[in-house]
Amino acid sequence: MMTKGLLLTSTAVALSLLAGAAAAQNVVTVNTVQIFGTIDPAKISDYTDYMAAVNLYDGLITVDGDGNLQPQLASSWVVSDDATSVTFTIDAAAIFSDGTPVEPKDVVYSFERLLRINQGPANLFAGVVAPGAVVDNGDGTVTFTLSKTFAPFMATVPAIMILNSDVVAENAADDDAQAWLADNVAGAGAYLLKSWDRGSQMTIAADAGYWGGWTEGKIDEVRMIITNDEATVRAMAASGELTMTSQFQSPETLAALDEMERFDVVSQPTVTAFYLKLNSRMAPTDDIHIRRAIAYATDYVTIREVIFPGEPMNTPLPAGFAQFHAADVVGPSYDLARAAEEVALSAYAGQQIPITLGWVAGATFEEEISLLMQANLEQLGFVVTQQSDPWNRITEIAADVATTPNVNQIFFGPTYPSPDSMFFTQYHSAAAGTWASMEWLQDPEVDALIDAARATGDVALQAEAYKAVQVRLMDLMVSVPLLAQTQQHAIDTCLTGFHTVPMQSFEYDFHRYSWTC
Amino acid sequence: MEFAAFLVRRVMWSLLVLVGLSVVIFLIARVVPGDPARMALGPTATQDQVADLQEKLGLNLPLIQQYGLFLGGLAQGELGRSLLTEQSVNDDISETFPATLELVLFTILIAFTFGVPLGVAAARWKDRWPDNLVRAIAILSAVMPSFFIALLLQVLAGYVLQILPTTGRLPRDMEFQASVTGLLIIDGLLAGRLDVVGQALRHLLLPSIALALATMGQIARITRASMIDVSRQDYIEAARAFGIPDRVRLFKYQLRPAFVPPLTILGLEFASLIGGAFVVELIFSWPGMAAYGIRAITQKDLNAIMGVVMVSGAFFVVVNLVIDVLVGIVDPRIRIRGRRA
Numbered sequence A: 001m002m003t004k005g006l007l008l009t010s011t012a013v014a015l016s017l018l019a020g021a022a023a024a025q026n027v028v029t030v031n032t033v034q035i036f037g038t039i040d041p042a043k044i045s046d047y048t049d050y051m052a053a054v055n056l057y058d059g060l061i062t063v064d065g066d067g068n069l070q071p072q073l074a075s076s077w078v079v080s081d082d083a084t085s086v087t088f089t090i091d092a093a094a095i096f097s098d099g100t101p102v103e104p105k106d107v108v109y110s111f112e113r114l115l116r117i118n119q120g121p122a123n124l125f126a127g128v129v130a131p132g133a134v135v136d137n138g139d140g141t142v143t144f145t146l147s148k149t150f151a152p153f154m155a156t157v158p159a160i161m162i163l164n165s166d167v168v169a170e171n172a173a174d175d176d177a178q179a180w181l182a183d184n185v186a187g188a189g190a191y192l193l194k195s196w197d198r199g200s201q202m203t204i205a206a207d208a209g210y211w212g213g214w215t216e217g218k219i220d221e222v223r224m225i226i227t228n229d230e231a232t233v234r235a236m237a238a239s240g241e242l243t244m245t246s247q248f249q250s251p252e253t254l255a256a257l258d259e260m261e262r263f264d265v266v267s268q269p270t271v272t273a274f275y276l277k278l279n280s281r282m283a284p285t286d287d288i289h290i291r292r293a294i295a296y297a298t299d300y301v302t303i304r305e306v307i308f309p310g311e312p313m314n315t316p317l318p319a320g321f322a323q324f325h326a327a328d329v330v331g332p333s334y335d336l337a338r339a340a341e342e343v344a345l346s347a348y349a350g351q352q353i354p355i356t357l358g359w360v361a362g363a364t365f366e367e368e369i370s371l372l373m374q375a376n377l378e379q380l381g382f383v384v385t386q387q388s389d390p391w392n393r394i395t396e397i398a399a400d401v402a403t404t405p406n407v408n409q410i411f412f413g414p415t416y417p418s419p420d421s422m423f424f425t426q427y428h429s430a431a432a433g434t435w436a437s438m439e440w441l442q443d444p445e446v447d448a449l450i451d452a453a454r455a456t457g458d459v460a461l462q463a464e465a466y467k468a469v470q471v472r473l474m475d476l477m478v479s480v481p482l483l484a485q486t487q488q489h490a491i492d493t494c495l496t497g498f499h500t501v502p503m504q505s506f507e508y509d510f511h512r513y514s515w516t517c
Numbered sequence B: 001m002e003f004a005a006f007l008v009r010r011v012m013w014s015l016l017v018l019v020g021l022s023v024v025i026f027l028i029a030r031v032v033p034g035d036p037a038r039m040a041l042g043p044t045a046t047q048d049q050v051a052d053l054q055e056k057l058g059l060n061l062p063l064i065q066q067y068g069l070f071l072g073g074l075a076q077g078e079l080g081r082s083l084l085t086e087q088s089v090n091d092d093i094s095e096t097f098p099a100t101l102e103l104v105l106f107t108i109l110i111a112f113t114f115g116v117p118l119g120v121a122a123a124r125w126k127d128r129w130p131d132n133l134v135r136a137i138a139i140l141s142a143v144m145p146s147f148f149i150a151l152l153l154q155v156l157a158g159y160v161l162q163i164l165p166t167t168g169r170l171p172r173d174m175e176f177q178a179s180v181t182g183l184l185i186i187d188g189l190l191a192g193r194l195d196v197v198g199q200a201l202r203h204l205l206l207p208s209i210a211l212a213l214a215t216m217g218q219i220a221r222i223t224r225a226s227m228i229d230v231s232r233q234d235y236i237e238a239a240r241a242f243g244i245p246d247r248v249r250l251f252k253y254q255l256r257p258a259f260v261p262p263l264t265i266l267g268l269e270f271a272s273l274i275g276g277a278f279v280v281e282l283i284f285s286w287p288g289m290a291a292y293g294i295r296a297i298t299q300k301d302l303n304a305i306m307g308v309v310m311v312s313g314a315f316f317v318v319v320n321l322v323i324d325v326l327v328g329i330v331d332p333r334i335r336i337r338g339r340r341a
Helices: A002-023 A047-056 A103-118 A120-124 A153-159 A165-170 A230-238 A253-256 A288-296 A300-307 A335-346 A364-378 A392-398 A419-427 A443-452 A460-476 B002-031 B036-041 B047-057 B063-075 B089-124 B131-145 B144-161 B184-190 B194-231 B234-241 B246-258 B260-276 B278-283 B288-299 B302-330 B332-340
Strands: A026-033 A061-063 A068-072 A075-079 A086-089 A135-138 A139-147 A193-199 A201-208 A221-226 A263-279 A353-360 A381-388 A409-412 A479-492
Touching: A026 A135, A047 A201, A047 B036, A047 B288, A061 A153, A061 B302, A068 A075, A075 A419, A086 A103, A103 A120, A103 A135, A103 A139, A120 B002, A120 B047, A120 B246, A153 B246, A193 B278, A201 B234, A230 A253, A230 B089, A230 B144, A263 A288, A263 A364, A263 B144, A288 A335, A288 A479, A300 A364, A300 A479, A335 B036, A353 A392, A353 B194, A364 A409, A381 A392, A392 A443, A392 B036, A409 A419, A419 A460, A443 A460, B002 B063, B002 B302, B036 B047, B089 B131, B089 B246, B089 B260, B089 B278, B089 B288, B089 B302, B131 B194, B144 B194, B184 B194, B194 B246, B194 B260, B194 B278, B234 B246, B260 B288, B260 B302, B288 B302
Parallel strands: A026 A221, A353 A381, A353 A409
Antiparallel strands: A061 A068, A075 A086, A086 A139, A135 A139, A193 A201, A201 A221, A263 A409, A263 A479
16 A cells, blocks of 8 residues: 555656656746737838747848848858849758748748738838849759849848748738738748737747757747836836846836846947937028037937937947948037037027927937937027927928928937948938938938949948948038947846847847856 | 617617717827828838838728728728738727726726725715715725826735736736637636636736726715715605614615616726726736727727727717616616606
8 A cells, every 4th residue: 555655656746747847948038018010021110020020930141249141041142243143042951840941932932922012121122122033043042133233232131031932822812921921920930929919928939840950048938028117027027027128128127127136237239329310401400500509519428328328429320330430530529619609600690599309209218308408509599399299290290391390319220230221211312201311411422422332342342432421421410429229138147148139129039049047 | 668769769879979989080090190001011111112001001092982991891890900910900809808898897896896885884974984984085096097006006016015916817827718708707717717717816906906996986985975865865764763774774775776876987987998998908918908999099000990999989888878778777767757758
């Protein structure tokens, strides 16, 4: 009897231990401040969309923390001498999550579909790669033929996520599988979609058979909880539920989590810049001396050290773009006396100067910056009107020069790891009329320099052109560079692998992370 | 027969109200700043992409035509597609509405369960300390906004004491699909999953209390006032004179006629909480329709805005109809007066 009892007990213990071992998983819980709009790689646009996509799908190439392109589904690539075609060799080991091999035809299908749907990343290829210009060579390679030399092309390729064409075509219906891919995944990514409650959370689970393999301490499951409420984040952290915060938490929340033993606050510089964008087509900021006065009236140190953390910037290009950055340009500094001199040189000297300061409603730190600017500008004879608008209103008013405020606080980060992403969208005349180009610059010299950089594959010539753009922009002072954003997260000390990447949300590729405890 | 006619009249008026609501919200949604196509495509979309999507969505059509298309879809039970979630708005609402409904039902239960007895106690011991205490509670609960209470509860119960969960409807690692009614408590009971029922109740507590306090205070005050009014009636004095015990007099002869105003308020609150719970839903990451509606408004997701408003409006109309019927049942004098009129 006793022996039987002992046997039963020990069996139960062993079973529970086994069950315990099987259940032991490295689970990371991270909060996001907005919902996941879509997981369809042809429609991703926002930071959460990309956050999901980089885990569920692989691309031909990816980007590392230093902005270097790295092989992914493509094991290698060859760029033609005239930089008008690129041939990628598909990794023979690459397979989709259903076990079928990744083939060049999947690349062709994915890209053609992207162009047909014409949303999300399709704008990166408009006028650069035409429909039908991506060809399966039949030998495990695929060639992209560009309509023209476009130097930043390789930097845009990570945005092309590859679909399993057989599966997607089967579910295409009459909408190119948009309805199907809204809920399903047909990719080769490291993670599988486990659950998705659109209003509250998305959970992804590691694909044990991921073709790229796993290292020690892999993250088995990632739970992304949608909340932007600071108290909720703190409560989740205190209860042990949270592993990593979003980058958008308040300094107070980060400080509170830093005091908990379990968390470290990790700060890393990014290439996302924060500007005062000055409307150069509307009085009084149509006067270069007024724009320079505003630049001298800006208290950069207080903004960076008290209101919003960041690294100093001397030109509109963050220093993270090292080989293209004009480090020798002297940036503006806070000097009210020089600001007054500039006002005296302007066409508005000797009179009260009405000016509108615009900022995003609900962004407390932007309100603080605007009030700080008001205090300084009023000393110079400006009559300040504060104009706060919700973001959707700002995108609307930015479409017309007459409704764009004189001064606008805007963050801008590259959508692909190239200075072209910073310059074209913000300063080229062809991109005018959006929230990113509220300067209304339309300068032929800047246009020519940006076009020249795009038209050459020579990195030295590109660098020369981009540096000349920065010099010109600082001469015109249409953008006052406030800071390069520092990305901060409170991260569990057991979680390693976070490193900012100059491509939207690629730093949230959890295949790069490890659990070390 | 008169009751059937009353119902038919009410239903016809309700339909008219809903049509009017649809026109108003259709126009307001289009007047609100923002381009839905640009909001959906994201900040880096080109003008070509925006124009392409505007055409696909029919945003360039005349307003009257757009409204006609919407009505046509509504007649077939189709609320269109959400730009934000890429799902049918019908699917979005069927996913989110049960969460809000469960939250609101539990809120009403708390408000009612505590509010009515507090009101009765206040009336019974009028101008004495129970009455003063109830009045203080009612005032405090009315002046403190629900979001403030929600944050307070979250910090206390979730952060300081860590005794209750602060997000979601169930623990993250609990797998359960509420496939019958969408209400976790009912579906949990039907599935024999008492663990789900227990966890659902734990998760409901904090958001429901945050929402319930103001309503509870209102119900307590109105019950008190109504009970005092009824207590001045001759038949109550007669009951007292006949020596009928206090408890019987209060609950049998006084409460029932005094119940009509609190019942009416309950109905109004029930319906308005469906849309009004959004702040609490956001704070507790509650995946409800109110939070979905707010996101739709800020992102100018036109179909979702219309869907949420129409569903909330229909719910409001139906609940008030039910309350009107219940009031007639609770107080037969109202039914009789109605017949005579």
